[in-house]
Amino acid sequence: MSENTTPEVMTGNFIHDFIDEDIAEGGKYEGKKVHTRFPPEPNGYLHIGHAKAICVDFGTAEKYNGLCNLRMDDTNPTKEDVEYVDAIKEDIKWLGFDWDDRFYYASDYFEQMYGYAVELIKKGLAYVCELNAEQMREYRGDTQTPAKSPYRDRPVEESLDLFERMRKGEFEDGSMTLRAKIDLASGNFNMRDPVIYRINRLKHHRTGDNWCIYPMYDFAHPIEDAIEGITHSLCTLEFESHRPLYDWVIENISAPSKPRQIEFARLGINNTVMSKRKLRELVENNHVNGWDDPRMPTLCGLRRRGYTPKSIRSFIDQIGVSKVNSIVEYSFLEHCLRDDLNESAERTMCVIHPIKLILTNYPEGKTEEFEVENNPNRPEDGTRTVTFSRECWIEAEDFMEEPIKKYQRLYPGNEVRLKSTYIVKCTGCKKDENGNVVEVYAEYDPETRGGNTPDGRKVRGTIHWVDANNCADAEVRLYDNLFTVPDPDAGEGSFLDYLNPNSLEILKNCKAEKNLETATAPKSFQFMRLGYFCVDNKDSKPGHLVFNRSVSLKDGFKPKK
Structure with a gap:
């Protein structure tokens, strides 16, 4: 090729x-x-x-x-x-x-x-x-x-x-x-x-x-x-x-x-194989979890990962029909899916590496409700209600006790917006006996409801969160390329030598908005700041939510000039 x-x-x-x-x-x-x-x-x-x-x-x-x-x-x-x-x-x-x-x-x-x-x-x-x-x-x-x-x-x-x-x-x-x-x-x-x-x-x-x-x-x-x-x-x-x-x-x-x-x-x-014989070998030797494993290039695998018919047909239409064999970048397929889901997927919040944030000046026992848009690209999708209280889950990476250069999230003395709610100022943290941060502390500014700043002060960082007192537990699966090289067929030895040992990461005890408890396949969502995710059509069930990351928010496809 x-x-x-x-x-x-x-x-x-x-x-x-x-x-x-x-x-x-x-x-x-x-x-x-x-x-x-x-x-x-x-x-x-x-x-x-x-x-x-x-x-x-x-x-x-x-x-x-x-x-x-x-x-x-x-x-x-x-x-x-x-x-x-x-x-x-x-x-x-x-x-x-x-x-x-x-x-x-x-x-x-x-x-x-x-x-x-x-x-x-x-x-x-x-x-x-x-x-x-x-x-x-x-x-x-x-x-x-x-x-x-x-x-x-x-x-x-x-x-x-x-x-x-x-x-x-x-x-x-x-x-x-x-x-x-x-x-x-x-x-x-x-x-x-x-x-x-x-x-x-x-x-x-x-x-x-x-x-x-x-x-x-x-x-x-x-x-x-x-x-x-x-x-x-x-x-x-x-x-x-x-x-x-x-x-x-x-x-x-x-x-x-x-x-x-x-x-x-x-x-x-690139970064995959499409020989039926090799795909069968992956399945029969348990290198993947069946023909519909979301890492597979099979249509049932892509469907389970959250690809849509529209995204695949758009991809096929745009690469066109020719008489010359060529290799298309996998990132372009992702680009087509991202385009589709950006227009159609509901926005929601999910924390995949949770750490607790406690607002020390927020009244204990109080709960507020906020109306947020489901999709800014589709006003007809309306709004949903999210609850907010004294304790929230945030991403562990959204706090650093000693921030690196240009870090705009939570660290002692810094302010951030909690998406759609309030501006909060970090006051410190609590660690366990091993020195690991287990809780982050902050104070909220009640004058900034909805993220407004009446005094005009600038707050650079905005982070997502989930109400710790009203959330759903979820399992989230993150996928990467099945192979570590662009053309696993071209190397010496077996194509299996290039299998990516880190192609699947399973995260337990993730925290999602409560309304996601009723989500069913093939529903897709944009988890704010994290990417596009779909309900797994095989393993997700009431009481055990499972989401597959379909594609990240960042577009890795760069058209050649």
Whole structure:
């Protein structure tokens, strides 16, 4: 991949340019409805890279008032499972797309695919080969040497008989394959008589043990598109060299239609991995807490972390569609989420490293109420009531007995505003036997209710707080990058060597505003001065509030000039 690039909003889309030509007068699909498809393999959970494909496939159909199918590419039963099928559906719906009644499985077409394979054999364009995997590699040749197979000229009737017996289960796994007869000397190795069927006795999640031979993806994929009447098969760039094979298959069988394949660059993001195999390894070896761990780039993980469909679709829209692979900064994804939550998230106060502040001149037993805005960007969200009393929780870092230079928070003799309430002046602190501060003392100025300063004095610092006598206990989880390097795939050794041991920090006994006790997922909040947090959709429950930090307040994304 290329060096990191700064995403820009694209004014054009080359895919749409091609489609415009195809549907224009005299074009290949003149008068036809644009029909795309999203064909994930149900062998894992979708990740942010799939979100780009989803937006391209479904978004293109929306642009042209066309159709987009959802099809499970379940031709390989090795890791496929109904769990993944359900998760894929949920993720696509969550992003805001719908396939209506056009939901299919590749396995729906197994019988038709078998028939097309027989058609190729009868035309002398496919043959049963008995080379094993090791021999196949040995005979594959190189750029100077053609591939070879001693079975290439096997009589049609013999291949037909063997292929039928393969289907009946008469031969061992790996002992035979069906290969397309194309060009053993082709410069495109995908065309050197590729395998189009193999024997595999694994149980299929839908067809059970009905089949012991399965079509290869490069054979099945174009047939599935043709059967469904797909006009534009939108794929990522790694399939560009496979396109000649797809076209060859369609041209040599009695296909009902001829889709056009267009390739675009896949999405790469730094500080993570997006290989399903590697994500599965993270899950199965307990390096993370499941596919929906908020540190994962999976859509269910991002959802649990507090990402919104709007933020992800904005991210995909702004990075655009191109023919050049690139790496996008993770901080830009965070930037898009921050933009969305800044407009939509309610403001509230939570103290994650609590230390008690006691206002020594505030009347004991007294409680006041203050009305504060829920979101200054959305007046329609109204206000909420917060209570205030003699004892408050503040952040431990908001007090220093001996302040550092330019420190504007609490220290003996200094004044700060307690957000939306009063100005207070620090008078000292109490320490335990180990010298740790356990209480901070201050006096409040009753003339400064609402943070006003009638005498015009300047108070530089403002800190958040929570009423110690009316608050909710919470667990807060802080997340960092899962990996310590931008490209964990590029280093020597395993990508696991670069796992960040500090990617998750769990804080117990945090103190939140009382009204957060009733908050439920997927509700998001801006914890003042701390960042954007959401209610955890798995572990949070009444009596045990859990919040995940979605993104910090500080924007780490800096557009390149």
